[in-house]
Amino acid sequence: xxxxxxxxxxxxxxxxxxxxxxxxxxxxxxxxxxxxxxxxxxxxxxxxxxxxxxxxxxxxxxxxxxxxxxxxxxxxxxxxxxxxxxxxxxxxxxxxxxxxxxxxxxxxxxxxxxxxxxxxxxxxxxxxxxxxxxxxxxxxxxxxxxxxxxxxxxxxxxxxxxxxxxxxxxxxxxxxxxxxxxxxxxxxxxxxxxxxxxxxxxxxxxxxxxxxxxxxxxxxxxxxxxxxxxxxxxxxxxxxxxxxxxxxxxxxxxxxxxxxxxxxxxxxxxxxxxxxxxxxxxxxxxxxxxxxxxxxxxxxxxxxxxxxxxxxxxxxxxxxxxxxxxxxxxxxxxxxxxxxxxxxxxxxxxxxxxxxxxxxxxxxxxxxxxxxxxxxxxxxxxxxxxxxxxxxxxxxxxxxxxxxxxxxxxxxxxxxxxxxxxxxxxxxxxxxxxxxxxxxxxxxxxxxxxxxxxxxxxxxxxxxxxxxxxxxxxxxxxxxxxxxxxxxxxxxxxxxxxxxxxxxxxxxxxx
Amino acid sequence: xxxxxxxxxxxxxxxxxxxxxxxxxxxxxxxxxxxxxxxxxxxxxxxxxxxxxxxxxxxxxxxxxxxxxxxxxxxxxxxxxxxxxxxxxxxxxxxxxxxxxxxxxxxxxxxxxxxxxxxxxxxxxxxxxxxxxxxxxxxxxxxxxxxxxxxxxxxxxxxxxxxxxxxxxxxxx
Numbered sequence: 104x105x106x107x108x109x110x111x112x113x114x115x116x117x118x119x120x121x122x123x124x125x126x127x128x129x130x131x132x133x134x135x136x137x138x139x140x141x142x143x144x145x146x147x148x149x150x151x152x153x154x155x156x157x158x159x160x161x162x163x164x165x166x167x168x169x170x171x172x173x174x175x176x177x178x179x180x181x182x183x184x185x186x187x188x189x190x191x192x193x194x195x196x197x198x199x200x201x202x203x204x205x206x207x208x209x210x211x212x213x214x215x216x217x218x219x220x221x222x223x224x225x226x227x228x229x230x231x232x233x234x235x236x237x238x239x240x241x242x243x244x245x246x247x248x249x250x251x252x253x254x255x256x257x258x259x260x261x262x263x264x265x266x267x268x269x270x271x272x273x274x275x276x277x278x279x280x281x282x283x284x285x286x287x288x289x290x291x292x293x294x295x296x297x298x299x300x301x302x303x304x305x306x307x308x309x310x311x312x313x314x315x316x317x318x319x320x321x322x323x324x325x326x327x328x329x330x331x332x333x334x335x336x337x338x339x340x341x342x343x344x345x346x347x348x349x350x351x352x353x354x355x356x357x358x359x360x361x362x363x364x365x366x367x368x369x370x371x372x373x374x375x376x377x378x379x380x381x382x383x384x385x386x387x388x389x390x391x392x393x394x395x396x397x398x399x400x401x402x403x404x405x406x407x408x409x410x411x412x413x414x415x416x417x418x419x420x421x422x423x424x425x426x427x428x429x430x431x432x433x434x435x436x437x438x439x440x441x442x443x444x445x446x447x448x449x450x451x452x453x454x455x456x457x458x459x460x461x462x463x464x465x466x467x468x469x470x471x472x473x474x475x476x477x478x479x480x481x482x483x484x485x486x487x488x489x490x491x492x493x494x495x496x497x498x499x500x501x502x503x504x505x506x507x508x509x510x511x512x513x514x515x516x517x518x519x520x521x522x523x524x525x526x527x528x529x530x531x532x533x534x535x536x537x538x539x540x541x542x543x544x545x546x547x548x549x550x551x552x553x554x555x556x557x558x559x560x561x562x563x564x565x566x567x568x569x570x571x572x573x574x575x576x577x578x579x580x581x582x583x584x585x586x587x588x589x590x591x592x593x594x595x596x597x598x599x600x601x602x603x604x605x606x607x608x609x610x611x612x613x614x
Numbered sequence: 615x616x617x618x619x620x621x622x623x624x625x626x627x628x629x630x631x632x633x634x635x636x637x638x639x640x641x642x643x644x645x646x647x648x649x650x651x652x653x654x655x656x657x658x659x660x661x662x663x664x665x666x667x668x669x670x671x672x673x674x675x676x677x678x679x680x681x682x683x684x685x686x687x688x689x690x691x692x693x694x695x696x697x698x699x700x701x702x703x704x705x706x707x708x709x710x711x712x713x714x715x716x717x718x719x720x721x722x723x724x725x726x727x728x729x730x731x732x733x734x735x736x737x738x739x740x741x742x743x744x745x746x747x748x749x750x751x752x753x754x755x756x757x758x759x760x761x762x763x764x765x766x767x768x769x770x771x772x773x774x775x776x777x778x779x780x781x782x783x784x785x786x787x
Contacts, residue, residue, distance in 0.1 A: 273753055290748070290755055293730055298753055341754070447752075456752035458725055459779075462679070463662045486726045490752045514691055519663055519679040529691060558692035563625075564653070566687040566694040568646050569665050569676035571621045571634040572657050573685065574698040575644075579616065 107424045109133055109184045109208065113156075113177045114148070115198075116188030117167060119477030119493060120402075121148035124186045127416040136180050138173060140166035142485035147477050154180055161487045167191045168300060170198050174205050184208035184423060186416075190489065193399040194221050194268075210423045212376045212398050219373040220396040222267050224305050230393045233372040235365055238384060238392045240307035248288050254306050255284060261309040264288055266295035266302070272343035273298035277309055312543040313384040315339065316351050316391070318366035319407045319415075322375045323422045329431045330363035331413070334406050338531055340454055340547040345524070346531055347403040348441040349410050352502070352540030353385060362391055369396060377422050378404070378415055387543075402444070402494065405475055409440035409498040439505040440498045443513065443528040445476075447490040450527040451555055458486040462520030467512035471498045471505075474512075484521060492523065502540070506532050530554045622704050624697040634698075718787040719761045720768075723777045727751030732773055738766045740786060747771065747783045760786050 112128050113136040114121045125135045125148065137152035142161035149155045156176040159166035166172070168191055177185055185207055187193035196214035203209070211217070220226045224244055227237045239258055244267040245251040255262045255278065264287055266274030274295030276287040288304065296302035315336045322328040335351035336344045354362070366381035373396075380401045382394040404415050411434060418428060448454045464480040476493035478484065484492070495516065497509035513529045531554055536542045547554065558566070618637040625632065635647040644655045656668040660675075667674045679686040687694045699707060731748035734740055745757040746766070768785035771777060 290731075293750075294753070294755060297750070452724065453756065454754075455724055455756050456754060458752065465661075486751045488752060517664075517677050517688075519677070520681075526691065526693060556691070556693075558694050559690070562689045562692050563694060564648050564651060565667065565669055565674050566676065566689055566692070566696065567623050567632060567634050567648055568653065568655055568669060569667060569674075569678060569687050569689070570623060570685050570694075570696045570698050571636050571646065572644060572655065572667075573665065573678050574621055574700070575619055575636045575638075576659075578619070578700065 111182045112184045112186055113182035114186050115173050115192055117143055119475050120188040122151055122477050123475050124416055125151050136182050138176055142487050147479050170201050174201050177207050184210055186210040189399050189402055208423050210419050216373040216375050217398045220398050223395050224267055229372055233368055235369050235393045238307050241305045244303035244305050252284050258308045263307045263309050264291045265305055267305050268299040268301035275342045310384050310386055312545050313386050314543045316385050317380050317382040318362055320366050320370045320379050321428050322370055323428045324376055325427055327428050328367050328370050330366050331434050332407050332436050334403055337542055337544045338546050339544055345444050347406050349406045378419050403442050405496045406440045406442045409496055410436045438498055438500045439502045441505050441509050442494050442496040445493040446524045447484045447492055447521050448524055449522040450524050456490040457522040458484045459521040465517040467515035471508050472512045526556045527554055530556045622699045718785050720785045721758055721783045723781045723783055725751050726779045729771045729773055729775045734766045736766050736769045
């Protein structure tokens with residue numbers, strides 16, 4: 104153990120990722136501090152941490168995005184480090200700088216690396232300089248809609264409108280025709296402003312049917328930088344990932360090696376430290392282009408953990424303590440892992456978020472299954488934040504077995520009270536195009552109709568039996584209660600009620 | 615053992631009806647008649663919302679998710695949104711009339727959120743599927759569309775306003 108051993112970590116995040124980080128800290132015997140907004144007092148991560156600090160009103164701008172309040176919270180509890188999770192402040196260089204000034208360790212890269220990669224247009228320039236191939240588009244953010252429109256006309260539709268400060272699909276719009284440009288541009292600007300506090304946008308050519316493949320990299324402060332494996336993230340709805348897997352079906356050993364080396368080159372070009380992800384688009388000819396580098400832990404990092412057995416959060420903390428990362432040849436990948444993101448949303452209504460109270464929750468278990476969740480039964484999913492409830496991951500020796508296992512686990516997942524995408528995820532995994540491995544980022548749009556599952560008519564009678572017996576039980580109980588109140592003691596000794604109680608004890612329905 | 619009870623199940627958003635007759639035979643044992651099919655059912659209640667059913671000997675695990683007047687029954691990856699009515703409720707429902715897009719249609723917020731854009735003014739002619747109001751919730755924008763061709767006759771919200779789920783946004787006639 105080095106002299107820089109961390110003893111108390113504040114997690115500047117919420118939901119499942121805060122819970123995820125707390126788990127590793129607990130295993131490392133590091134004290135944890137949660138932060139929470141008004142909407143999150145009852146949140147799972149608050150209950151799980153050793154300490155919790157209130158940081159403001161529900162809108163994230165006034166709480167999870169408020170650098171001053173978070174630094175102040177860390178000072179107040181004597182935290183020696185902050186883990187930013189993903190989203191929120193995780194890729195804000197000014198946050199890392201504020202921590203530097205406050206003498207608190209930021210569990211992440213240096214602010215200079217974040218700046219070099221954080222503004223997507225700057226990142227593209229850096230990569231081009233390092234000889235990493237990039238997608239055609241604007242070299243800098245574009246201020247005027249008219250200027251952007253002129254560039255779109257030049258590079259040709261469809262184009263992607265993207266937030267310069269962006270990531271995670273927020274403030275990102277695909278525009279197919281000039282007629283839609285104004286509406287999408289303005290919508291992207293508003294989304295970017297509210298999600299990142301920075302509404303600068305830029306354009307990129309939309310590649311036809313590309314696949315999204317990303318490479319996990321890790322670097323320490325002693326000059327070592329390794330790649331840990333790829334993740335295929337082409338199943339996306341509204342430009343957000345829903346299913347991720349590793350290994351990717353289109354990479355052979357040579358291409359994997361080549362992409363890994365390019366990813367390491369990209370990380371080294373910006374003096375990287377800690378966990379990072381280099382995202383690529385792969386076209387139908389298997390050419391790959393640099394898309395962006397996410398200078399933080401990725402939502403889908405468990406996929407990589409499952410196939411390598413590594414704990415990436417532990418490695419982040421070790422790097423922050425000045426320790427060394429393993430050598431490239433020590434990283435061994437084994438089997439196949441797939442992650443499905445469980446969202447509070449309704450796929451039948453354009454993936455509309457469905458905040459509300461979870462009246463009942465039962466999560467899957469069994470061999471090779473991992474559920475990284477941030478919710479519990481009775482929790483009200485707030486409207487203010489991302490609707491991600493949980494990430495369900497399955498590992499198995501082969502891809503087919505991993506698909507079967509994840510389907511089995513999704514079948515065990517029960518969430519009542521709010522609408523989720525559980526059936527949508529299962530339909531995607533069952534789809535022949537996914538099974539064959541021949542899919543790209545157009546998958547969700549192309550098969551939209553197939554992925555909205557319809558109930559199996561053969562089961563309708565049984566469903567009606569269940570619904571009718573449940574109504575019957577409720578009606579019988581109501582009648583009993585009414586009789587008991589109306590008839591007093593006499594009714595409570597009735598044969599009806601005695602029989603009913605006997606049934607309750609057995610666990611069965613009362614007659 | 616109590617008398618048989620008949621229920622009407624409304625399926626496919628209320629467009630289809632089936633009658634289910636429940637006759638208790640003994641503790642947890644029922645005869646259930648749906649159309650001309652008669653099933654012998656042994657029902658055992660597990661934890662919240664979970665029901666183990668032995669229907670003519672076949673074993674099913676059903677989970678029931680109560681959503682207001684509806685219940686979502688999940689069985690082996692199929693979900694059936696059903697509304698179960700007894701005779702009294704059915705009579706009330708019939709008196710209230712049928713669902714239609716004739717006349718004035720009110721557009722409500724499907725979830726709590728913030729109005730970021732109002733796309734049509736009172737008096738505007740709109741087409742079915744045309745966007746009326748954009749609501750932001752959970753960091754994503756959602757455009758609410760007109761349910762029919764017509765004219766905007768009411769507008770209840772302005773840009774920047776926060777709305778509750780089910781709040782009236784506007785009406786099209």
